[in-house]
Amino acid sequence: MNDFFLIAIVVMIFLLIFQIAKASEYVSVLKGEEKSRKQTNRINGFLLVAFLILGLVGCWWCNKLYYGKTLFPQGSASFEGENIDTMMWITIAVCGAVFFITQILLFWFSFKYQETDKRKAYYFTHNNKLELLWTGVPAIVLTVLVVFGLKYWFKFTGDAPKDSQLIEITGHQFAWEIRYPGKDGVLGKKNFKLTDAAKGNPLGVDWADESSHDDIHVQQMHIIVGKPVKLVINSQDVIHDVGLPHFRMKMDAVPGIPTTLWFTPKWTTEEMKVKTGNPNFVYEIACDQICGKSHFSMRGTMIVESQQEFDKWLAGQTPEYVKATAPPEAPKTDSAATAVKPVAMTTK
Amino acid sequence: MSNEAILHEHQTGTHDAGHAHEHHHHETFITKYVFSQDHKMIAKQFLITGIVWAIIGGLFSVLFRLQLGYPESTFPWLEDFLGHWAKGGKLDPEFYYSLVTMHGTVLVFFVLTAGLSGTFSNFLIPLQVGARDMASPFLNMLSYWFFFAASIVMFASLFVQTGPASGGWTIYPPLSALGEASDGSKIGLDLWLVSMSLFIINALLGGLNYITTVLNLRTKGMSMTRMPLTMWAFFFTAVLGVLSFPVLLSGCILLLFDRNLGTSFYLSDIVINGKILPNEGGSPILFQHLFWFLGHPEVYIIILPAMGIASEVMSINSRKPIFGYMAMVGSLFAITALAFVVWAHHMFVTGLNPFLGSFFVLLTLLIAVPSAIKVFNWLTTLWRGNIRFSPGMLFAIGFVSLFISGGLTGVFLGNSALDIHLHDTYFIIAHFHIVMGVAGMFGMFAGLYHWYPKMYGRYMNNTLAYIHFWVTMIGSYLIFWPMHYEGLAGMPRRYYDFSNWESFKMFGGLNQFISFVSIIVFAAQLLFVFNFFYSIFKGRKVTTLNPWGAASLEWSTPIRPGHGNWPGEIPEVHRWAYDYGKDGRDFIPQTEPVGEDESKH
Numbered sequence: 001m002n003d004f005f006l007i008a009i010v011v012m013i014f015l016l017i018f019q020i021a022k023a024s025e026y027v028s029v030l031k032g033e034e035k036s037r038k039q040t041n042r043i044n045g046f047l048l049v050a051f052l053i054l055g056l057v058g059c060w061w062c063n064k065l066y067y068g069k070t071l072f073p074q075g076s077a078s079f080e081g082e083n084i085d086t087m088m089w090i091t092i093a094v095c096g097a098v099f100f101i102t103q104i105l106l107f108w109f110s111f112k113y114q115e116t117d118k119r120k121a122y123y124f125t126h127n128n129k130l131e132l133l134w135t136g137v138p139a140i141v142l143t144v145l146v147v148f149g150l151k152y153w154f155k156f157t158g159d160a161p162k163d164s165q166l167i168e169i170t171g172h173q174f175a176w177e178i179r180y181p182g183k184d185g186v187l188g189k190k191n192f193k194l195t196d197a198a199k200g201n202p203l204g205v206d207w208a209d210e211s212s213h214d215d216i217h218v219q220q221m222h223i224i225v226g227k228p229v230k231l232v233i234n235s236q237d238v239i240h241d242v243g244l245p246h247f248r249m250k251m252d253a254v255p256g257i258p259t260t261l262w263f264t265p266k267w268t269t270e271e272m273k274v275k276t277g278n279p280n281f282v283y284e285i286a287c288d289q290i291c292g293k294s295h296f297s298m299r300g301t302m303i304v305e306s307q308q309e310f311d312k313w314l315a316g317q318t319p320e321y322v323k324a325t326a327p328p329e330a331p332k333t334d335s336a337a338t339a340v341k342p343v344a345m346t347t348k
Numbered sequence: 349m350s351n352e353a354i355l356h357e358h359q360t361g362t363h364d365a366g367h368a369h370e371h372h373h374h375e376t377f378i379t380k381y382v383f384s385q386d387h388k389m390i391a392k393q394f395l396i397t398g399i400v401w402a403i404i405g406g407l408f409s410v411l412f413r414l415q416l417g418y419p420e421s422t423f424p425w426l427e428d429f430l431g432h433w434a435k436g437g438k439l440d441p442e443f444y445y446s447l448v449t450m451h452g453t454v455l456v457f458f459v460l461t462a463g464l465s466g467t468f469s470n471f472l473i474p475l476q477v478g479a480r481d482m483a484s485p486f487l488n489m490l491s492y493w494f495f496f497a498a499s500i501v502m503f504a505s506l507f508v509q510t511g512p513a514s515g516g517w518t519i520y521p522p523l524s525a526l527g528e529a530s531d532g533s534k535i536g537l538d539l540w541l542v543s544m545s546l547f548i549i550n551a552l553l554g555g556l557n558y559i560t561t562v563l564n565l566r567t568k569g570m571s572m573t574r575m576p577l578t579m580w581a582f583f584f585t586a587v588l589g590v591l592s593f594p595v596l597l598s599g600c601i602l603l604l605f606d607r608n609l610g611t612s613f614y615l616s617d618i619v620i621n622g623k624i625l626p627n628e629g630g631s632p633i634l635f636q637h638l639f640w641f642l643g644h645p646e647v648y649i650i651i652l653p654a655m656g657i658a659s660e661v662m663s664i665n666s667r668k669p670i671f672g673y674m675a676m677v678g679s680l681f682a683i684t685a686l687a688f689v690v691w692a693h694h695m696f697v698t699g700l701n702p703f704l705g706s707f708f709v710l711l712t713l714l715i716a717v718p719s720a721i722k723v724f725n726w727l728t729t730l731w732r733g734n735i736r737f738s739p740g741m742l743f744a745i746g747f748v749s750l751f752i753s754g755g756l757t758g759v760f761l762g763n764s765a766l767d768i769h770l771h772d773t774y775f776i777i778a779h780f781h782i783v784m785g786v787a788g789m790f791g792m793f794a795g796l797y798h799w800y801p802k803m804y805g806r807y808m809n810n811t812l813a814y815i816h817f818w819v820t821m822i823g824s825y826l827i828f829w830p831m832h833y834e835g836l837a838g839m840p841r842r843y844y845d846f847s848n849w850e851s852f853k854m855f856g857g858l859n860q861f862i863s864f865v866s867i868i869v870f871a872a873q874l875l876f877v878f879n880f881f882y883s884i885f886k887g888r889k890v891t892t893l894n895p896w897g898a899a900s901l902e903w904s905t906p907i908r909p910g911h912g913n914w915p916g917e918i919p920e921v922h923r924w925a926y927d928y929g930k931d932g933r934d935f936i937p938q939t940e941p942v943g944e945d946e947s948k949h
């Protein structure tokens with residue numbers, strides 16, 4: 001019944017608007033089309049300038065409401081991301097200036113030069129000086145943006161520092177798998193044809209490669225504050241994306257083509273809880289490339305901690321090879337794997 | 349005196365002018381309205397098909413906005429309409445992704461490509477260059493019917509058991525290549541690919557016709573530099589389409605092979621649901637290159653016609669020549685040329701070589717230069733004009749405003765250093781909806797309100813038009829402006845629900861607000877649709893040949909031009925299309941010879 005009334009009301013509103021519109025057409029014909037056109041012209045001229053003023057107020061208000069919820073106030077959680085924030089502010093300043101100038105001119109001109117009988121339009125076809133000016137200035141400004149942008153781009157897409165911690169992250173529908181290289185610092189080779197989850201080898205690691213024997217496979221990523229970390233990114237099925245908004249980083253996970261990403265975390269998870277004032281704060285790994293029906297719940301988490309805490313955590317882990325080759329009746333509990341529950345699907 | 353009589357009181361005097369053309373061949377209902385070879389009728393076919401698709405595509409966005417705005421609520425009536433896709437009144441995530449995918453596909457291709465350039469290129473090119481019809485009216489007819497076939501196949505895909513394609517409108521493999529990866533990648537995706545292949549044939553047949561007509565069928569005196577800017581815009585649009593659509597076709601066909609014939613163009617090293625696939629050696633990134641080689645020019649295929657229409661409508665209603673005609677043509681050309689060499693800016697985070705990426709940064713930001721030229725030239729066109737705010741003009745002004753807002757955020761995204769943070773967040777949603785989606789629609793509305801009298805010999809209702817404009821203008825900014833903030837918070841696009849995410853769940857109230865506004869804006873579009881169809885039959889009749897006082901050639905035809913456009917000889921052209929306010933005269937039609945003592949420009 002409620003739905004019925006709702007539909008009835010909507011239809012009534014439509015009919016009302018239509019009747020008003022129709023009536024105003026008759027009125028304008030009776031009153032003289034030229035006269036009523038000029039009247040409408042003045043109304044629309046006024047509305048355009050009102051739109052400009054209310055729009056500017058709206059921009060300010062929107063900023064007031066939502067600036068605090070963006071990532072700017074908490075700052076970049078990685079040293080490399082600081083460059084991105086700087087670059088963002090430069091671009092906001094440049095584009096913001098252009099935005100306000102051009103929008104104000106657009107609506108102000110519309111209002112000021114609305115039709116009146118007193119004015120004749122100015123026959124003004126071109127002016128080379130003006131046109132050179134607004135070709136040249138944007139070109140120069142954009143060159144500056146390109147130069148700064150590429151400087152930072154090459155900096156953080158270049159080779160990772162030699163002392164980086166190496167971690168492999170593999171996406172599949174709909175979770176992330178993390179692999180640490182163990183003491184030797186080398187990740188064991190993989191071959192997707194060896195994948196066999198039933199035999200404890202869900203990532204397809206080649207046990208014949210001895211460097212794989214100390215590799216550790218977990219579900220939650222632990223990294224060390226202040227130490228560069230290099231992620232080797234894989235996917236097992238479709239394209240995923242390792243999105244790390246707090247660190248301002250992002251890289252696709254492409255099946256068959258490993259990609260890399262590196263950054264240096266600045267604050268531990270505990271420090272971020274204080275900084276953001278959110279006791280539940282957690283560094284999240286968001287899949288940023290549509291990957292199927294549960295794309296929105298492909299959530300990984302990451303703990304940034306001190307070297308000591310990290311060492312302690314790492315010491316408690318059992319290499320995947322050991323688990324896979326151990327007798328099945330005595331499986332060791334993996335503290336990290338059980339600590340993080342996979343995100344529950346909200347729907348089936 | 350009845351109401352109708354009041355509206356049509358003055359029509360008798362010009363009645364004859366409307367029917368003065370010679371009926372040189374008899375037309376049946378079928379040849380006139382169905383398999384018509386008249387470019388004007390084909391334009392209307394594109395337009396009305398486009399409007400139907402726009403309603404469907406818009407409705408899809410309302411449905412998924414319900415989920416985004418009210419993730420905790422259920423809407424039992426949804427189940428009545430959608431059945432098992434909305435059990436208990438809540439959208440199934442798989443179907444949510446289908447809606448997102450179809451919204452994008454339909455709006456980008458069927459509405460803003462076929463509906464916009466299909467309508468106006470067809471309608472205006474022969475009328476504005478002075479031709480009786482397209483170079484090949486038959487191919488032109490085929491072009492529409494390929495579009496119709498594409499529409500049927502795409503529409504059919506909405507009703508298959510496993511649902512329509514659901515991998516996003518960019519349909520990246522392997523997600524789109526493997527039925528195991530998603531329900532939408534089963535038969536729905538095959539239908540998507542077949543439909544798009546038919547659509548591409550439509551675009552190619554149409555585009556070749558537009559190019560040939562503009563190059564070869566201009567009337568006497570209509571040199572290229574005397575053409576209205578709409579002609580240049582449609583010409584470059586067609587060039588873009590003809591050169592880039594075939595690449596997408598190849599991409600689609602290879603994907604069909606991978607899906608159905610066991611090839612490995614895009615597939616390698618895949619384990620899905622525990623099953624090891626035999627494919628090796630393919631590259632999913634190859635598809636992205638093929639897709640974006642069209643996909644990027646595609647956004648200019650959408651925006652160039654809108655630019656042309658806005659230029660034309662602004663100049664006419666400012667009663668002033670368009671400022672910097674040659675610079676406008678030059679910037680259209682520059683945008684067209686650059687459009688081919690920027691595609692990889694969609695792929696900065698795919699593992700693309702950063703050095704290669706840097707070239708795409710440079711070329712992408714270069715596009716801002718011709719775009720800036722256009723904006724400043726539009727502003728100068730308004731300056732010291734004598735502006736009439738017809739509905740078309742308001743939409744043209746709105747177009748410029750949106751183009752500025754959305755264009756500037758492109759400067760953020762084109763810079764790879766910022767893109768690595770903003771990529772695939774709500775920032776990009778805001779960017780392309782403002783600059784391509786809404787701005788493209790505004791160009792289309794500007795053109796429709798402006799050329800409606802030429803299309804149907806009647807006016808649309810002005811009051812409804814103004815309500816439509818203001819609701820859409822205010823609503824568009826209310827919907828998309830705050831999304832920039834969500835993007836700056838890193839909120840990813842294409843998420844069904846954010847409530848599990850500590851980092852993104854704080855925008856619930858805003859999402860609700862955006863959904864609410866989008867429903868109102870959708871309702872305002874229905875007002876437009878009603879106005880459009882109602883006015884075809886009941887609108888105020890056009891009683892003068894040239895209601896807007898425009899200089900271009902289409903207004904020299906009868907009020908309701910027949911097939912062949914001009915009853916007698918095609919008029920000769922003596923000047924450019926922008927002599928407004930020259931030597932104290934309101935406007936000088938293109939057909940008027942240049943006077944002895946006329947000032948030069």
